[in-house]
């Protein structure tokens with residue numbers, strides 16, 4: 001699904017490589033570069049596609065996602081800010097359902113850099129009483145670097161809620177998560193695991209002592225996706241499993257089989273922005289061949 005965004009109708013041409021396109025009622029920045037295809041929705045500054053030349057799409061985007069203002073897009077890399085999960089309303093914060101500004105683009109022979117920003121307004125201050133500027137920068141080429149900077153004076157929780165495309169949920173293992181996790185399927189119980197995570201049924205875990213790098217080992221697609229987490233305290237692993245997926249209108253009944261969320265997050269340790277030092281969260285994505 002994420003690789004079909006290049007055929008959407010063009011609303012505006014920024015450069016020969018970068019266009020603004022329409023998906024449903026939302027505008028999407030699409031970049032087509034010799035080394036990489038990529039797309040970012042203005043709503044949420046949500047990265048929807050990162051596909052280096054010669055590779056299959058790395059991010060999963062639901063074939064049934066809504067492209068409706070104010071409704072979360074299912075897939076890609078939603079930015080959860082200024083809280084994660086049901087800590088406030090709306091779930092995962094407001095940043096993912098608001099329109100961001102497309103502030104700059106740059107391209108060279110190695111790839112493309114796209115930058116977006118979001119500032120507080122009356123609507124956000126009603127939900128969260130802080131002035132803020134958020135900047136999301138995407139460096140897209142053979143690798144994908146996502147950097148989020150939160151300016152202002154506040155504390156918050158935050159996540160890069162990445163949905164990765166996989167061959168089959170029964171044939172992936174995730175390494176580097178560490179041993180300790182809070183099991184959200186079990187009322188948040190603190191549990192431990194040895195070795196890699198394999199999925200069976202619904203999995204929803206906050207790993208609180210992860211290694212700096214997670215790897216998704218995908219036997220079916222014969223590739224490993226590497227995620228280098230930056231400035232995080234936690235990594236979340238999520239897949240809804242068959243039963244929950246059936247109850248979700250924006251995921252096809254068998255859609256859960258082809259994605260795994262491995263989320264770079266700061267939940268157990270709040271991030272702090274001060275006037276002279278923005279809070280940061282980042283992820284560097286790479287594809288390793290088996």
Ligand SMILES: O=P(O)(O)OC[C@H]1O[C@H](O)[C@H](O)[C@@H](O)[C@@H]1O
Nearest residue numbers: 072085091092184204236238261
């Ligand atoms: O449906 P959403 O609000 O996008 O949330 C999707 C999922 O996000 C995270 O992974 C949470 O840990 C899950 O509990 C949640 O179900």
